[in-house]
Amino acid sequence: MRVIFLGAPGSGKGTQAKRLQERAAIPQLSTGDLLRAAVRAASPLGKEAQTYMDNGRLVPDGLVISLIVERLQQPDCSKGFILDGFPRTGAQAVALEAALAERGTPIDVVINFEIDQKKLVERLVGRRICPHGHGEWHIAFNRPKKNEQCDVCGEPLVHREDDQEEKIVTRLAAYNNDTAPLRKFYRERGVLKNVPAEGDLDEIGRVIRSLVGAA
Ligand code: AMP
Numbered sequence: 218m219r220v221i222f223l224g225a226p227g228s229g230k231g232t233q234a235k236r237l238q239e240r241a242a243i244p245q246l247s248t249g250d251l252l253r254a255a256v257r258a259a260s261p262l263g264k265e266a267q268t269y270m271d272n273g274r275l276v277p278d279g280l281v282i283s284l285i286v287e288r289l290q291q292p293d294c295s296k297g298f299i300l301d302g303f304p305r306t307g308a309q310a311v312a313l314e315a316a317l318a319e320r321g322t323p324i325d326v327v328i329n330f331e332i333d334q335k336k337l338v339e340r341l342v343g344r345r346i347c348p349h350g351h352g353e354w355h356i357a358f359n360r361p362k363k364n365e366q367c368d369v370c371g372e373p374l375v376h377r378e379d380d381q382e383e384k385i386v387t388r389l390a391a392y393n394n395d396t397a398p399l400r401k402f403y404r405e406r407g408v409l410k411n412v413p414a415e416g417d418l419d420e421i422g423r424v425i426r427s428l429v430g431a432a
Pocket of ligand 1: 301303309
């Protein structure tokens, strides 16, 4: 099962990708998580990506495409994967399609997270993430078990630099300009499925599982 989660920042892609990863035993490939890990490791990629990320701008296509194409070659992707936050531009979508066509393993379904954009700011300013990439929570809607600590490793959760209100405006503009047109790209390929992404997380997860055939 090869799935793309498409949606604006804060639409719940990461939370649902983690849930589906557990249920379907296929990896979540989050370019945001991979890039944040590169920044933490201060690798050449991390150093190049950091300024873009801190300012809420998209990292250049070439960097992100090679990162994900390399990741897709790992053995754990052979049974499928959930792409979370990739592709985000037309060039990324075309490069992904070409890389998968070479192996005869096209995308099966693209889940489009539908949400009123007015809700996104509230979701993002209240979001807290594990500094070691174990997941994300929300101070009001999806609280961790212990106050502001990661449920997996216990580390204090952090508020992402790019989840500050002024950066969110830039990120939503990038989504509207560069990423939203991908809905048409995938609709034309007959793989786009819309999911209302507001409301109960378990219910949204059930809808997604039924659409990807993992019920
Ligand atoms: P995310 O965790 O998906 O919200 O991503 C955080 C940041 O990483 C984004 O605001 C971008 O700066 C960068 N990023 C993640 N995925 C991509 C991508 N597919 N293309 C370009 N930049 C990306």
